[in-house]
Amino acid sequence: MGPLAIDTRLGDLQPEFWQAAGETLVMATTALLLGGLLGLALGLGLYLTRKGGLYANRPVQVVLNVAVNFFRPIPFVIFVAALQPLARVVVGTGIGTPAATFAIVVAATFGISRIVEQNLVTVSPGVIEAARAMGASRSRITFTVLVPEALGPLVLGYTFAFVAIVDMTAIAGVVAGGGLGSFAQRFGFRQFDDVVMWASILVLVAFVMVIQLGGNLLARKVLRR
Amino acid sequence: MTEDLAAQLDEPLVELRGVVKEFPGARRGDAAHLAVDGVDLRVEAGEIFAIIGYSGAGKSTLVRLVNALEPVTSGSVVVDGVDVTTLPEKGLRELRRGIGMVFQQFNLMESRTVWGNLAFPLTVAGIPRRDQQQRISELLHFVGLADKAHARVSDLSGGQKQRVGIARALATEPRLLLADEATSALDPDTTRDVLDLLARVNRELGITILLITHEMDVVRRIAHRVAVMEGGKVVEQGRAVDLFADPQHPVTKRFVGTVVDDLPAADVVAALRERHEGRFVRLAFRQQEVRQSEVFATFLRHDVAFELVYGGIEEVQGTTFGNLTLALTGDAAAVDRALAEVRPLVEWTEVA
Secondary structure, three states, rough: EEEEEEEOOOOOOOOHHHHHHHHHHHHHHHHHHHHHHHHHHHHHHHHOOOOOOOOOOOHHHHHHHHHHHHHHHOOOHHHHHHHHHHHHOOOOOOOOOHHHHHHHHHHHHHHHHHHHHHHOOOOOHHHHHHHHHHHOOOOHHHHHHHHHHHHHHHHHHHHHHHHHHHHHHHHHHHOOOOOOOHHHHHHHOOOOOOOHHHHHHHHHHHHHHHHHHHHHHHHHHHOOO | OOHHHHHHHHHHHEEEEEEEEEOOOOOOOOOOOOEEEEEEEOOOOOOOOEEEEOOOOOOOHHHHHHHOOOOOOEEEEEEEEEEEHOOOOOHHHHHOOOOEEEEOOOOOOOEHHHHHHHHHHHHOOOOHHHHHHHHHHHHHOOOOOOOHOOOOOHHOOHHHHHHHHHHHHOOOOOOOOEEEEEOOOOHHHHHHHHHHHHHHHHHHHHOOEEEEEEOOOHHHOOOOOEEEEEEOEEEEEEEEEHHHHHHOOOHHHHHHHHHOOOOHHHHHHHHHHHHHHOOOEEEEEEOOOHHHHHHHHHHHHHHOOOEEEEEEEEEEOOOOEEEEEEEEOOOHHHHHHHHHHHOOOOOOEOOO
């Protein structure tokens, strides 16, 4: 790397830069929304089928647990490639931003499910019992007691998960998914262009900060502290 | 209405017959834990029935069998004429709407305001939102929290939380209220307030209360009848007054001893003898009609001097009772005559 590379192509690369930023934004927000929703469902499944849970079911519990434990530790750089055949079926293509987004959504689902499960565990079992004692149905308890009671920590958990999601978008380049991470690698790292690299980093950090700030505000509102 | 008459007039509100609850061992191969071991119990409509026992006695499990939060292993639980052990899930939900429950840790929803917590059981019962307002406001007034309607649960004191818990349990106008250690997390002053409130629920609304406690003081303050539990079994039961006045089982004696200390232990008697002369007798006052003055006047008439060395007079649910240990001095024959004469008035025993 040159000493404080003034020799940068950032100016010329502006269209690519903003396009990459757009791709990261699309990938990350889609993953947070879709993966968040699916992760909530899977996390609820993990929690509710536990022993003593509202839908206690040992076989289902074992299957869900094994699935999460199997997929979650796979390094994303491998996972995104391994998921290509499935991506072709689901989103119609094995490459590009849609394929990368699909892989991130799947990975985020598994990751977020554990965060959801952990936060649901903190809800007092007594509150659930009280709702049962009032004759509430299991689905009513799940959606009008359990989730609202855990909402504060859940929002914080999702905020935390967003960093991991942004991390995954940086690897989208493996399947030509684009995004700022890939941009920084191609035009910053490989071209020894520090300015391009740091410009990408700053935008990524800004993304994370905005979500972090929003998450904290929302959690505070929910927790009414 | 006496308890016998009530029993003749109608069925008990809650009847447990040969109820057993077994929990499987924590790990495979562990012995099963018998939490409730063959309990028979009748709770009459309109009464406050207390179940007292040390922790692990099975009382909290027992109360959860009544609204079937836990299924029984064997035996029958009949609430208001319905056997809860055979009800399907849907029937259970309907049953539970007719049984209020109050918890030691209040178990309120922190994500809702006081109002929201009271609205929940009403929504569950299918009462439309527009009709909930009046009921919630009635409930809040009844428990004295009208000004806290929109407060967050986390801003309430323990006593206020339990008032909300009670209001919530009353929301759907149940016939039966289950109180599981409802005052155990509260300080003595607040405990008294909450017990007064429960007594009012029973008296003014006619709601039967089945309460679980490990504090004999709770029993003394509000219970009409009591069952004492130990090791999953009911070891003694009866009217609260009778249990206080004349406990039979060692566990009952220990519980009674925590609030009423009118029976001197052997070492205390020995110490008393060193300080007092004469014959030691214990008078057991049981009926309100017995006037202590008559008893004492009899002693005086026979020239028997008496010294009160131990004991006291207690009041439970409007009935006075107590054990007084006296040291009687005077002519031995006169003491005999005096004791013979008070025999019809008060039960007495020689203190060994």
